[in-house]
Amino acid sequence: MKKTKDETTEEQILEAAKSVFQSKGMDGARMQEIADKANINKAMLHYYYRNKELLFEAVFKQAFSLLAPQLNTILNDDSSVEDKIRHFTLNYTTFMMKHPYLPNFIIQELNRNENFILKLKQNTGFPNLEKFKAKVKDEINQGIIKPIDADQLFFNILALNIFPFLGKPLIKAFSDKDEKSYKEFVESRKTEVANFIINSIKCK
Amino acid sequence: MKKTKDETTEEQILEAAKSVFQSKGMDGARMQEIADKANINKAMLHYYYRNKELLFEAVFKQAFSLLAPQLNTILNDDSSVEDKIRHFTLNYTTFMMKHPYLPNFIIQELNRNENFILKLKQNTGFPNLEKFKAKVKDEINQGIIKPIDADQLFFNILALNIFPFLGKPLIKAFSDKDEKSYKEFVESRKTEVANFIINSIKCK
DNA sequence: ATAAGGTTTAACCAAATGGTTAACAAATGT
DNA sequence: ACATTTGTTAACCATTTGGTTAAACCTTAT
Numbered sequence: 001m002k003k004t005k006d007e008t009t010e011e012q013i014l015e016a017a018k019s020v021f022q023s024k025g026m027d028g029a030r031m032q033e034i035a036d037k038a039n040i041n042k043a044m045l046h047y048y049y050r051n052k053e054l055l056f057e058a059v060f061k062q063a064f065s066l067l068a069p070q071l072n073t074i075l076n077d078d079s080s081v082e083d084k085i086r087h088f089t090l091n092y093t094t095f096m097m098k099h100p101y102l103p104n105f106i107i108q109e110l111n112r113n114e115n116f117i118l119k120l121k122q123n124t125g126f127p128n129l130e131k132f133k134a135k136v137k138d139e140i141n142q143g144i145i146k147p148i149d150a151d152q153l154f155f156n157i158l159a160l161n162i163f164p165f166l167g168k169p170l171i172k173a174f175s176d177k178d179e180k181s182y183k184e185f186v187e188s189r190k191t192e193v194a195n196f197i198i199n200s201i202k203c204k
Numbered sequence: 205m206k207k208t209k210d211e212t213t214e215e216q217i218l219e220a221a222k223s224v225f226q227s228k229g230m231d232g233a234r235m236q237e238i239a240d241k242a243n244i245n246k247a248m249l250h251y252y253y254r255n256k257e258l259l260f261e262a263v264f265k266q267a268f269s270l271l272a273p274q275l276n277t278i279l280n281d282d283s284s285v286e287d288k289i290r291h292f293t294l295n296y297t298t299f300m301m302k303h304p305y306l307p308n309f310i311i312q313e314l315n316r317n318e319n320f321i322l323k324l325k326q327n328t329g330f331p332n333l334e335k336f337k338a339k340v341k342d343e344i345n346q347g348i349i350k351p352i353d354a355d356q357l358f359f360n361i362l363a364l365n366i367f368p369f370l371g372k373p374l375i376k377a378f379s380d381k382d383e384k385s386y387k388e389f390v391e392s393r394k395t396e397v398a399n400f401i402i403n404s405i406k407c408k
Numbered sequence: 409a410t411a412a413g414g415t416t417t418a419a420c421c422a423a424a425t426g427g428t429t430a431a432c433a434a435a436t437g438t
Numbered sequence: 439a440c441a442t443t444t445g446t447t448a449a450c451c452a453t454t455t456g457g458t459t460a461a462a463c464c465t466t467a468t
Contacts, residue, residue: 009415027231028316031456041417046457104315110373111308112232117377127378146403151379151389152396158374159367160360166370167362169314173321174331175355185355192356199350200404213445235426245447250427 010048012038014058017045021059022101025108029056060109063102064120070095071127074157081139082198084132085157089194092161097186103165129154145201153201160193214252216242218262221249225263226305229312233260264313267306268324274299275331278361285343286402288336289361293398296365301390307369333358349405357405364397 007015016038020029031052035042049055074088096103110117120126129150136150164171164186172182211219220242224233235256239246253259278292300307314321324330337354344351368375368390376386 025229025231025312025316027229030454032454042456043418043458044416047415050457052456104311107308107370107374108229108312111370112229114373117373121377129379148400149392149396152393152400154379155367155371155375156364156397156400158371159363162371163359163363163367166311166315167359167366169318169321170311170362171359173325174358175333188353189356192353193360196352196356196360196404200400204408234424236424246426247428247448248446251445256426 009038009040009044012040013045013048013055014062017049017055017059018062021056022063022105025105026052026056026112060106060116061120063106066095066099066102067106068125068127072125074154075127075129075132081136081145082202084135085197086191086194088157089161089197090190093164093186093190093193096162096165097183100165100168103162107162107166143203146203148201153197157197160197161189164189213242213244213248216244217249217252217259218266221253221259221263222266225260226267226309229309230256230260230316264310264320265324267310269329270299270303270306271310272329272331276329278358279331279333279336285340285349286406288339289401290395290398292361293365293401294394297368297390297394297397300366300369301387304369304372307366311366311370347407350407352405357401361401364401365393368393 013034016034017029020034020037024030029052031045032042034055035045038044045055049058070088070092073091074084077084077087079087132154133150136145136148136153139145140147168182171177171185172179175185177185217238220238221233224238224241228234233256235249236246238259239249242248249259253262274292274296277295278288281288281291283291333354336358340349340352340354340357343349372386375381375389376383379389381389
């Protein structure tokens with residue numbers, strides 16, 4: 001009974017699981033809710049993914065695999081550090097505005113299960129900072145940017161870009177923004193963040 | 205039967221609850237585990253806190269109340285913007301190195317329960333950005349710092365300081381740091397982050 | 409047509425979980 | 439001394455939850 005229809009059952013499950021796991025986390029998610037959302041019997045979840053843990057892993061891996069290409073725009077292309085920062089900030093923020101649950105989901109589950117990231121690290125395509133580090137050192141030597149530890153710089157970039165999504169409730173509460181002005185705030189960061197970073201590191 | 209001993213039962217419970225909730229979250233925490241850790245009968249949890257939700261709220265409020273004073277070092281003192289940033293970065297990082305679960309716990313639970321923060325906001329002492337915003341505008345007019353939206357600046361400061369704790373697994377994996385070099389990395393941020401920000405905004 | 413294989417369902421199960429109860433013990437006020 | 443309140447425990451309970459089973463249902467190859 002192959003489904004040539006729009007979606008195979010296995011995909012329906014993964015889709016539903018994604019939605020439930022990403023908004024409630026591993027511990028908060030219920031298999032029944034996933035089954036309901038996928039419009040199938042609960043037993044099907046086990047038929048296709050054996051158990052909750054494996055279903056979760058499938059969702060998590062797919063989520064993480066969306067993050068990696070984003071990071072490669074900054075890590076593995078050949079442009080200048082300034083261009084890397086501008087491209088990444090624009091790309092990342094644009095992308096995450098479409099997938100707002102993603103950053104929190106990944107951070108939360110990575111913190112919940114310490115050795116989860118070890119599995120990921122064995123995958124090919126796991127982000128590697130070496131090329132970025134070399135480029136930073138290079139531009140420092142050339143006098144294009146001021147001396148800074150490349151790790152510190154990289155995680156500053158990451159921090160400034162990810163935080164608006166992780167800290168959404170904090171941002172809304174502290175600065176009295178409603179949903180609309182929160183979105184404007186994030187939107188304006190597509191360029192503001194890059195300017196902020198480049199201002200800090202660029203030699204004049 | 206008042207306990208004049210080292211710790212009252214109620215405090216033991218809160219202590220144990222703090223430890224379990226902060227490392228596993230509301231959904232992942234088990235009442236039995238809390239009881240075991242507090243060395244008391246599970247019924248005592250309900251005797252003192254009625255149910256899981258209320259016990260959790262007690263823990264969460266206490267956790268959040270540790271964060272607020274940190275923020276007031278940047279929001280409500282009278283020093284220059286530069287000094288605010290240097291003090292906050294030093295204080296916050298020092299404090300969180302002693303309470304590494306706190307940032308993730310707060311962020312995670314705030315994202316889990318949207319209207320949780322509304323309750324907090326009614327409390328007196330809830331962080332207010334007005335004074336900080338005024339000071340930033342003032343220094344911009346005086347030509348001490350470059351033009352920047354005060355909200356953007358504030359959340360940049362927050363992002364750069366909180367991220368090392370939220371993203372610990374990411375940092376360790378991406379930059380191949382063990383526990384020791386991760387701690388050195390965070391330690392060095394006590395001054396690096398402030399320099400990074402001030403570099404970006406200060407007029408030369 | 410029908411046997412064989414994968415796919416789907418309803419009903420079921422054991423364990424875990426938050427919460428309750430009733431009896432007991434320790435303080436405290438009178 | 440003793441009655442009353444407060445603190446504590448073991449046993450219990452109802453529900454939820456992840457997971458299983460056995461039968462039914464399609465689809466396809468022969």
